[in-house]
Amino acid sequence: MDITYPIIIAVAKSWFRVGLKVDMAGAENVPATGGAVIACNHNSYLDFIASGYPGERNKRYTRFMAKKEVFDHKVGGPLMRSFHHLAVDRSNGAEAFQVAVDALKSGEVVGVYPEATISRSFEIKEIKTGAVRMAAAAGVPVVPVVHFGFHRVQTKGHKRDLSRGTAVVIRVGEPYFPTGEDAVAETAELHRRMAALLDECIAAYPADQKPAGAWWLPARLGGSAPTLEEAERLDVEEKKARAERKAAKAAEKAAAKG
Template sequence: MAEIVYPPVIKAAKGLFKALNLKFRLEGTENIPATGGAVLVSNHVSYLDFIFAGLGAYPAGRLVRFMAKKEIFDNRIAGPLMRGMHHIPVDRQAGAASYKAALNALKSGEVIGVFAEATISRSFTVKDIKSGAVRMAVAANVPLVPMAIWGPQRLWTKGRPRRLFQRGVPITILVGEPMHPKRGDDYDQVTKELRQRISDLLEKAQREYPDIPAADEKWWQPAYLDGAAPTPEEAEALDAAEAEERAARRAAREAREQG
């Protein structure tokens, strides 16, 4: 397919990274297959993760097609860019079409990027993940590649103001060894192993991160490292409350439309 949008977007992003003096640590990029399909599965700590997950595949010469919620594609600015880079919209009310599109892309040799937690983790630990990424890799007969990202939450994450132009922030991107699930495997067990691999990579990134937050900046550090981020249990409660509010707004909107 023609790549008119993706290369200049990458060039612009790298120029911005340089201007902001972002300090990158990339490890394991050799684990991204140089050719053929693959499912790249990353943790999710910020609204910018697709940029940095894509950067992790760039040394292998691969362009990642991310699965992202359709609301992003509906945005008048982000939408044309997302479509131009051939990312895949996901309608949570009708996921079959996006799954089919991703499967076709994998079979044609593309790398598909998945944030299997579905939403940003407020605790900055890996939430429970579903088996969709594993099933997709098996159906397309391609490897699963775990990835962990750490640092972008300091720029823009859920519940915090945007600080997109903060200078000198370290960004860690760690890529794990590929997994090769096959038909007949216990998909739930493979998913548990995938989650553990991502968690191990993330913990390594967090423990080896070069910056230590100041007293008033501990919000971006996980609780298990004496940070002020919510614990996984607290984060789950916050997510549940947010889901209830979203459902209430949707019901109110539908009632108005019907009235």
């Protein structure tokens, strides 16, 4: 039974009415019954709202996959469990995959982010094969959901901006059934569909909120966001710096014990 989810959705919808300018199309593509994989783009810290909103229109609650450490948190854990989200162990890919497949076979709508990490370029990054593989294994459709605008509210490398009237465009693609025979080719097809939906979102974005040079616009459209290649370089540098900090902290602990 869902108790917390409806409350959070009501709060989000109130925010939409008061603080944002939301334009959504294609919500009817989320199946009214049965399992489905929602494959959402990842350009903000609020993607779960964008990717969960279309399903709510059909009275479906999206269960998102999240690392198990989140469920261990004394505050976040109970909240995540109340949403019936899926705890996965990133160190055990096979187990995480099976958790998702079991949920899909039981009729759940499962939300995944094929890009894995936030796209600093606001384009669709290279994506993983997991979404199409789990859909094929469970015999359910993949439904691509792409949004543009939430990154202006909160994303990596930029301050949170809760200004009223920020436009958010959400487009939901048609469901399709991967066979699993060629996961690489089917993932390429998912990428094509998501990229096309992103172009639809940006085309529908209000002209007065697309000024030349804006940081929230992709470079190919005259924005100052990094290109895909530049964003990848930044991701590599960030990952390296994180590993160095982790190693330094571990060395400090070892020295303190010694």
